[in-house]
Amino acid sequence: MSTTSALDGAYRKAGWHLIPFIFVCYLFNYLDRVNVGFAKLEMLDALKLSNTVYGLGAGIxxxxxxxxxxxxxxxxxxxxxxxxxSVMMIAWGGLSACTLFVSSPMSFYVLRFFTGVAEAGFFPGMVLYFTHWFPTRKRGQVMALFMSAIPISGLIGGPLSGWMLSHFGAGQGGLAGWQWLFLLQGLPTVLLGVGVYFYLNDGIAQATWLSASEKSAMQAALDADEKERAAVSTVGQSFGAVLRNGSVWTLGVIYFCIQMGVYAINFWLPSIIKSLGFDNPQTVGWLSAVPYLAAAMFMVWAGRSADKHRERRFHVNLPMAMGLVGLLLAANFSSNALIVMIGLSMATMGALTALALFWSLPAAFLGSAAAAGGLALINSLGQIAGFVSPFLVGWIKDATNSTDAALYILSSVLLVGALLVLRIPARLVNR
Structure with a gap:
């Protein structure tokens, strides 16, 4: 067997061992993050909260x-x-479940804030974790498979959340449907957190399920990839050097633009669908699954295409343009349910695919020493959108009784991000 074939076999083994488990962890990470969008359908009336309070709580x-x-x-x-x-998952799963005890705006804000603190390192940590296993040429498909948990969480979470709201709506066990929603989607994360401690390995050297030759081949490939990154990188290896690098800040702004669209979809998709005249929570849940199903398939295809063609920028830029067009369709034809659903599907496909493939850009040129701080900095800049986007949409919804103006603003932000992607030098990322 050739060295290349043996290495590809080792990657397949690592992929099957790591990605399905981490996929499930990220799926519950996203469920715990966005289930507040479904809880909103009952929570606001039960606690007498305004859309602005909800938007602030979702964003804080x-x-x-x-x-x-x-x-x-x-x-x-x-x-x-x-x-x-393991520590992070146990903490955020418990805090998310405790949201069932919310009784006022302040308690909502406090629990949301500390859940954010607990979750903060999970996603950038996973991006960093994959750099310890897979070289740049493999990461497009790896990241797409991993991040397909986002649309799958919508595909599963929509109908599941709608069923929970309907099934437990009568107040079984003394809890309302929205309270059961937080409890039943938070506790599995705690159990998965315990599983992480016993299942994951910190790196190739600790993987008892790889042979010595497989470990050696994978480590040699990572070492060669590190040399390539060092040759093209303009970023020093200290966190101070990361802070001084313009490309890192540009990537942070691009990620912010992508996340503005993503979080608008995550937090407001059920409400937009409900505004089309669908009042039953289960119907809203099933309809909200459609855009996420389309996004899951498109995301995996785009990840394979990016790796096959060794092209990264346009595989981020074009999905952003697709998301922009989808938001404009949803805003311009807000009275036509079919066109709105097509627009929302396009927006979800574009925004989530850009979100997944974006991470092949910084990971391609940040050296291993700079990656821990650099990836977290870029992610933190992008996550500012998680506060701005839901609060902006909620404020506009209260002021105008419509989300159309917010969709126009979000499409403009996606346009800015799509143009900035083209400013990233191709030599840095197209590997």
Missing amino acids: FFIGYVLSGVPSNLILHRIGARRWI
Whole structure:
């Protein structure tokens, strides 16, 4: 067997061992993050909260997230992924479940803030974790498979959340449907967090399920990839050098633009569908699954295409343009349910695919020493959108009784991001 074939076999083994489990962890990460969008359908009336209060509560999560992102990832880099990710998942799963006890705007804000603190290091930590296993040429498809958990969480979470609201709507066990929603989607994360400690390995050297030759081949490929990154990188290896690098800040702004569209979809998709005249929570849940199903298939195809053609920029730029067009369709034809659903599907496909493939850009040129702080910084800048986007949409919805103006603003932000992608030098990322 050739060295290349043996290495590809080792990658397949690593992929099957790591990606399905991490996929499930990220699926519940996203469920715990966006289930508040479905809880909103009952929670606002039950607690007498306005759309502005909801938007602020949904967004304040990301203040804690942004403040804690860099230090959390530096801790992970120091003590290892297995222990730190386990701690994070147990903490955020418990806090998410405790949202069932919310009784006022302030308690809503406090729980959302600390849930954001607990979750902050998970996603950038996973991006960093994959750099310890897979070289640049493999990461487009790896990231697409991993991040397909986002649309799958919508595909599963929509109908599941709608069923929970309907099934438990009568107040079974003394809890309302929205309270059961937080409880039943938070507790599995705690159990998965315990599983992380026993299942994951911190790196290739600790993987008892790989043979010595497989470990050697994978490590040699990573070492060669590191040399290539060092040859094209303009970023020093200290966190101070990361802070001084213009490309890192440009990538942070691009990620912010993508996330503005993503979080608008995540937090407001059920409400937009409900405004089309669908009042039954289960119907809203099933209809909200359609855009996420389309996004899951498109995301995996685009990831394979990016790796096959060794092209990264246009595989981010064009999906952003697709998301822009989808938001404009949803805003311009807001009275036509079919066109709105087509627009929302296009927006979801474009925004989530751009979100997944974006991470092949910084990971392609940040050296291993700079990656821990650099990836967390970029992620933290992007996650500011998690506060701005839902609050902006909620404020506009209260002021105009419509989300159309917000969709126009969000499409403009996606346009800015799509243009900035083209400013990233192709030599840095097209590998």
